[in-house]
Amino acid sequence: MSSRVDPLADTGQDLHRFVDAYAEHFGDDLLVVREPVGRDQDVTALVWALAAEGRHPALKFERVQGLDSPLVTNLFASRERVGRMLGGVAAAGIHAEYQSRSRRMVAPREVGGGAVTEVVQSEGFDLTTLPTIKHFATDRGPYITNAVVVAEDRDAGIGNVSYHRSMLNGAQTLGTSLHSRGHLWRMFQAQAERGRPLPVAMVIGAHPLFMLAAAARLPYGVDERHVAGGLFGAPLEVVRTPRYGIAVPAHAEFVLEGVIDPEAKSEEGPFGEFTGYSSDRSTNNLLRVQTLMQRRDAWLLDVVGGNSAEHLNLGRIPRESEMVEKLRERFPGVTAVHYPSSGTHFHAYVALRQSRPGEARQVMLGLLGWDPYLKTVIAVDEDVDVMRDEEVLWALATHFQPHLDVVIVEGLPGSALDPSASGVGTTSRMGLDATRGPGFEGVRARIDAAAMQRAGELLARLSAGHAG
Numbered sequence: 001m002s003s004r005v006d007p008l009a010d011t012g013q014d015l016h017r018f019v020d021a022y023a024e025h026f027g028d029d030l031l032v033v034r035e036p037v038g039r040d041q042d043v044t045a046l047v048w049a050l051a052a053e054g055r056h057p058a059l060k061f062e063r064v065q066g067l068d069s070p071l072v073t074n075l076f077a078s079r080e081r082v083g084r085m086l087g088g089v090a091a092a093g094i095h096a097e098y099q100s101r102s103r104r105m106v107a108p109r110e111v112g113g114g115a116v117t118e119v120v121q122s123e124g125f126d127l128t129t130l131p132t133i134k135h136f137a138t139d140r141g142p143y144i145t146n147a148v149v150v151a152e153d154r155d156a157g158i159g160n161v162s163y164h165r166s167m168l169n170g171a172q173t174l175g176t177s178l179h180s181r182g183h184l185w186r187m188f189q190a191q192a193e194r195g196r197p198l199p200v201a202m203v204i205g206a207h208p209l210f211m212l213a214a215a216a217r218l219p220y221g222v223d224e225r226h227v228a229g230g231l232f233g234a235p236l237e238v239v240r241t242p243r244y245g246i247a248v249p250a251h252a253e254f255v256l257e258g259v260i261d262p263e264a265k266s267e268e269g270p271f272g273e274f275t276g277y278s279s280d281r282s283t284n285n286l287l288r289v290q291t292l293m294q295r296r297d298a299w300l301l302d303v304v305g306g307n308s309a310e311h312l313n314l315g316r317i318p319r320e321s322e323m324v325e326k327l328r329e330r331f332p333g334v335t336a337v338h339y340p341s342s343g344t345h346f347h348a349y350v351a352l353r354q355s356r357p358g359e360a361r362q363v364m365l366g367l368l369g370w371d372p373y374l375k376t377v378i379a380v381d382e383d384v385d386v387m388r389d390e391e392v393l394w395a396l397a398t399h400f401q402p403h404l405d406v407v408i409v410e411g412l413p414g415s416a417l418d419p420s421a422s423g424v425g426t427t428s429r430m431g432l433d434a435t436r437g438p439g440f441e442g443v444r445a446r447i448d449a450a451a452m453q454r455a456g457e458l459l460a461r462l463s464a465g466h467a468g
């Protein structure tokens with residue numbers, strides 16, 4: 001049993017209570033903006049300006065022009081904050097904590113009602129009144145970036161939850177993209193082949209642990225709502241949508257129930273994607289919304305788009321966690337794995353203690369094979385801090401010989417959004433072995449610990465002198 005006290009544990013799977021508890025206990029990590037801001041790029045611009053100063057606070061905007069509700073964003077931009085969501089683990093402990101919680105799948109529990117059942121409309125609603133913002137100048141328009149789509153296949157007894165950027169295009173329709181062609185796409189295709197639409201429920205805004213679970217990539221048939229239960233350490237409380245009976249978080253902000261139409265297409269995109277490029281690679285699906293559910297005082301919970309720290313963290317933390325576990329099972333010498341922001345989702349660094357020649361190559365091939373987004377993996381020795389680009393690049397500069405240490409595999413399926421690839425075709429992948437290897441003769445320039453200590457003391461005296 002952990003002796004940690006978790007001030008965020010009892011927030012009732014409710015976003016508002018989570019943000020209030022966060023403000024109370026970690027107030028210096030939540031920036032509340034009371035000044036009015038515009039809904040066209042101002043939110044994204046502030047996130048970028050803060051990031052340029054190395055700051056990634058959670059943000060709550062009280063007044064966004066044209067929106068009747070507050071806007072919360074950037075929740076996932078810092079690993080320290082994600083560690084707090086997971087019970088107060090340090091950033092370095094996130095992978096282990098995420099895996100141990102998410103492996104403990106817990107089935108959802110149906111409850112009689114919740115915040116999201118406060119207002120339920122089956123006709124006459126107008127989606128254009130939903131709070132939305134435009135993130136980038138290059139976006140086609142305002143986007144829902146936190147659109148978490150839940151689908152159920154009752155015959156097969158399975159459910160799926162995944163993110164799909166969405167753009168309103170009418171009072172009761174929206175355009176969405178299934179370009180990553182994951183499990184929702186598979187469920188949609190199966191129905192489309194029979195000429196049937198796929199019923200879905202789109203959750204917009206819920207407790208951050210639900211959002212983290214929704215980003216998990218699991219084998220087909222494993223339901224992210226059970227992972228949410230694992231992350232919460234208690235069943236996800238759900239209510240059923242009125243028309244199709246899809247189980248959605250009872251304490252969500254908004255839920256849109258409807259069908260993805262196999263016959264219709266909807267223009268959407270371009271949108272600023274995780275690659276840092278504006279992308280119009282889209283499956284252009286049309287969602288016909290038949291029910292709007294919402295809490296009365298619903299907030300807009302936004303996910304910052306583009307290659308923001310938030311967007312990248314949300315996608316990579318569950319993936320890194322899974323990869324570390326998988327790699328360690330096979331290769332106990334692996335000590336750390338990191339997907340750097342500089343590589344969007346396409347680069348990974350892996351540190352290892354090599355027990356036999358060639359092991360680094362085998363580890364890199366494992367990672368390149370398991371994670372379909374990866375294009376480049378760099379392997380380093382365990383003393384290199386994979387969280388820091390400059391250390392990994394130093395290892396590459398000094399331990400690596402291009403004619404000896406590169407493995408390239410061609411013709412594998414890649415990310416549809418990689419601007420350097422065709423989008424529907426294949427990609428090549430590369431492993432760079434920047435471990436020192438058996439014949440390495442370099443001697444590290446070293447400073448004695450005692451000299452470092454003297455320097456530390458000198459610095460302290462110099463700063464005290466300044467302060468005086």
Ligand SMILES: Cc1cc2nc3c(=O)[nH]c(=O)nc-3n(C[C@H](O)[C@H](O)[C@H](O)COP(=O)(O)O)c2cc1C
Nearest residue numbers: 162163164165177178179180182183184215217315
């Ligand atoms: C913030 C965020 C936004 C995403 N947006 C999209 C999207 O617009 N379209 C898409 O196909 N995948 C998108 N993804 C990726 C899918 O949600 C992801 O591949 C998911 O794991 C697929 O799950 P599934 O295989 O269970 O369907 C996004 C992921 C995140 C974390």
